[in-house]
Amino acid sequence: MTYIVQGGLPIEFVTDSLQLDHDAVCCPLIKAMDKLNKATHVREKTLLTDDAxxxxxxxxxxxxxxxxxxxxxxxQQEVHRQLAGEIHDAVLDTFLGETLQELDEQSTHTLFDYHQTEDIQVMTIDDEFIHLKVSGTVYADLQYGSGSDMRNDMGAVISDSYPYTARLQSTCRSSREIIKDTVDVSVDNSSFFE
Structure with a gap:
């Protein structure tokens, strides 16, 4: 029962950090399962015949x-609430540190401005990892022409925004830290071509 609720998250983390009452959650189901087991393993004293x-x-x-x-x-909701700041920073680091093809192919120079996280989903919590999916909007300046072109008033900068999704992971043992090299960001730039 514990694994169903919290995956590989340590019980101390669930009770202390997430403020979930482990016993209150798991005990009623364990009791119900025990009763079902008794009714399933038919013996003279456990056979239920009364409809009520x-x-x-x-x-x-x-x-x-x-x-x-x-x-x-x-x-899951409490895990993503506690991870929201880390998730935002991990996605920000990706936008700042990597060249994303979907943004880079649109202009001579693409300058990342900022991003907004709109939705965080805990996809799964297994024995080792918390798998997360994030969606949001990235804001960027698309520069057409070189720096010299811009200084000579021959270039242009257009500000635009695009939806993105990101998949990332955290370990159950260090659940408040995003594993940096697991961040995979995908930007939907289809609106640029419409």
Whole structure:
């Protein structure tokens, strides 16, 4: 049950940093699973024949499962909330440190201005990594002509913006740090050609 909710995140991180009550989330489902196991492994003393008792068992199991899904979502939301600043900086470093073909092919010189993160999704949390997907908008100045052309009033600079997506990872052990070489940014420049 623990792995379903938090993947490989340490329990201390989930309870202390994410402020999720591990026992409150997992115990009701464990109890429901125990009851289901008793009903599944039919013995004379565990056989349920009363319709109301069967319905109560199923209702308790389904409610526990719904609570488990809610806790999983809460955990993911809290992870991305805590990672938001790191994610922004990791994407910023990529825009500043790498030449992105989708931006570079549009002008003589492409100058990154800034970016906005609009959505962060925790795709998966496994035993080792937190896999994230980010979408946002990148703002850039597209310069046509050389620096000399610009000084001689023969060039132009156009400011534009484009949607981007980025995939990145963090380790479960150091969940507040983005692994820099896992940042993969893709810019959708199709609006430039319309």
């Amino acid at each position: 008792a069967i319905r109560a068992l199923v209702d308790a199991a389904l409610n526990s499962l719904i609570d488990l899904f809610k806790a999983t979502r809460e955990c």
